[in-house]
Each structure stands twice: as structure tokens, then as C-alpha cells.
Amino acid sequence: MRGTLYIVAAPSGAGKSSIVNAVLKRDPNLRLSISFTSRAPRPGERHAEHYNFVTAAEFEAMVDAGDFFEHARVHGDWKGTARQSVEPQLASGHDVLLEIDWQGARQVRSQLPDAVSVFILPPSRAALEERMRKRGQDSEEVIQRRLAAAREEMSHYGEFDYVIVNEVFEVAVAEMCSVFTASRLRKDAQVARHARLITSLLVDP
Numbered sequence: 112m113r114g115t116l117y118i119v120a121a122p123s124g125a126g127k128s129s130i131v132n133a134v135l136k137r138d139p140n141l142r143l144s145i146s147f148t149s150r151a152p153r154p155g156e157r158h159a160e161h162y163n164f165v166t167a168a169e170f171e172a173m174v175d176a177g178d179f180f181e182h183a184r185v186h187g188d189w190k191g192t193a194r195q196s197v198e199p200q201l202a203s204g205h206d207v208l209l210e211i212d213w214q215g216a217r218q219v220r221s222q223l224p225d226a227v228s229v230f231i232l233p234p235s236r237a238a239l240e241e242r243m244r245k246r247g248q249d250s251e252e253v254i255q256r257r258l259a260a261a262r263e264e265m266s267h268y269g270e271f272d273y274v275i276v277n278e279v280f281e282v283a284v285a286e287m288c289s290v291f292t293a294s295r296l297r298k299d300a301q302v303a304r305h306a307r308l309i310t311s312l313l314v315d316p
């Protein structure tokens with residue numbers, strides 16, 4: 112059976128990567144799509160693991176070739192999901208998770224209305240700022256820019272199917288797992304998976 116596409120978005124610092132990594136460890140059928148970006152790697156970031164790092168010219172060539180399922184300019188850099196990271200995995204029955212922003216989420220929904228989307232919110236503005244600083248990777252100027260961008264990102268929470276507040280980490284992870292389980296239990300997914308059983312239950316003996 113075809114896999115399900117999940118979209119997870121959040122303002123920077125809400126805990127998205129931490130939650131997604133915990134969920135990936137618990138769900139062997141789930142594949143994380145590695146995005147392409149034109150931004151420079153941060154210290155410790157590895158090519159093909161955190162992102163596929165390419166130049167702006169290479170990114171634009173991929174746009175022109177129609178290689179992207181979705182792409183957008185985020186915080187001044189190009190970010191995008193390659194078609195190749197999505198369709199073959201879904202077709203082979205794997206679920207695919209996209210960590211993308213609200214602009215990308217819109218593009219995905221318009222192509223695949225069945226995609227299940229989740230927005231992660233921080234428990235407060237102060238907590239968001241503290242978590243951004245805790246990573247200790249960005250300058251004050253970058254943090255102020257990201258806080259402004261966070262408000263813009265959060266204003267789109269209503270476009271998503273589910274909202275999770277990441278206050279207690281383990282609770283947020285459990286909620287994300289519940290969303291994934293619930294989406295698999297939707298009627299259409301169950302009918303496809305159990306077509307033979309349902310037919311046999313309804314046929315006259």
C-alpha cells in the first residue's frame with residue numbers, strides 16, 4: 112500500500128528537529144526527506160545528512176529542471192524538497208516526513224491533499240527565545256531576525272491539520288506518534304489495507 116506523506120512545520124527553536132528525531136527512532140517505516148538548500152553548512156552539519164548543500168546556481172538549475180516537489184525562500188536562503196525524495200518512497204509503501212516551512216506546506220497540500228500536516232508551537236515566547244539561544248550557534252542579529260521570522264511562521268498554524276505544543280518533550284513526542292497512528296487508522300487507509308477482510312465480512316455466507 113502507498114505510504115502517507117507527513118508535513119511538520121514550526122518556528123525555528125520550537126523543538127521540531129528533536130521531536131522528529133525521536134519519532135524517527137520509534138517508527139521504522141518512516142523516512143525523513145533530506146532537503147536541498149543554498150545556505151552554507153553550520154559547524155557540525157554534514158552534506159546529505161542535515162541537508163544536501165548546493166550553490167544558489169545549482170539550486171536554480173534544479174528549479175528550472177522541475178526537480179522540486181516544493182521549494183521556497185526561507186530566512187533568505189533557498190530550501191526545497193526534491194521529487195526524488197518523495198514519490199519513489201511513497202510508491203514503495205514508506206511514509207515520508209517533510210520538515211518544511213508554511214510556504215512549502217501550501218505547495219505540498221495543493222499537489223497532495225491527503226498529506227497530513229502538523230504544526231509545533233513553543234509553550235511561550237520566552238521559551239522559544241531561550242531554546243534558540245541554548246543552541247549557541249547564531250549571533251544576536253541572527254536570533255533577532257529568527258524571532259521576527261518565528262512570529263510570521265506561527266501566524267500560519269491554522270493551515271495545519273494538527274497543532275502540538277512542545278512543553279514537556281516526551282509528551283510532544285507521544286502526541287506526534289498519536290497523530291501518525293490516527294492518520295493510519297483513517298477509514299480510507301483501513302479500507303485499502305483490509306479490503307479482503309471487509310469484503311469477506313460483508314458477503315453472505
Ligand SMILES: Nc1nc2c(ncn2[C@@H]2O[C@H](COP(=O)(O)OP(=O)(O)O)[C@@H](O)[C@H]2O)c(=O)[nH]1
Pocket residue numbers: 120121122123124146147150181182183185186190191192210211212214215216
Ligand atoms: N519550504 C521548505 N522549507 C524548508 C525546507 N527545509 C527546511 N525548511 C525550513 O527552513 C527553516 C529554517 O531551517 P534551518 O536553516 O535548518 O534552520 P532551523 O530554523 O534551525 O531549522 C525551517 O522553517 C525549515 O522548516 C525545504 O525543503 N522546503
Ligand SMILES: Nc1ncnc2c1ncn2[C@@H]1O[C@H](COP(=O)(O)OP(=O)(O)O)[C@@H](O)[C@H]1O
Pocket residue numbers: 121122123124125126127128129130242243245246277278279280281
Ligand atoms: N520540550 C523541550 N523543553 C526544553 N528544551 C527543548 C524542548 N524541546 C527541544 N528543546 C531544546 O530546544 C533547542 C531547539 O530544539 P531543536 O529541535 O533544534 O529546534 P528546531 O528544530 O525547531 O529549530 C534544543 O537545544 C533542544 O534540546
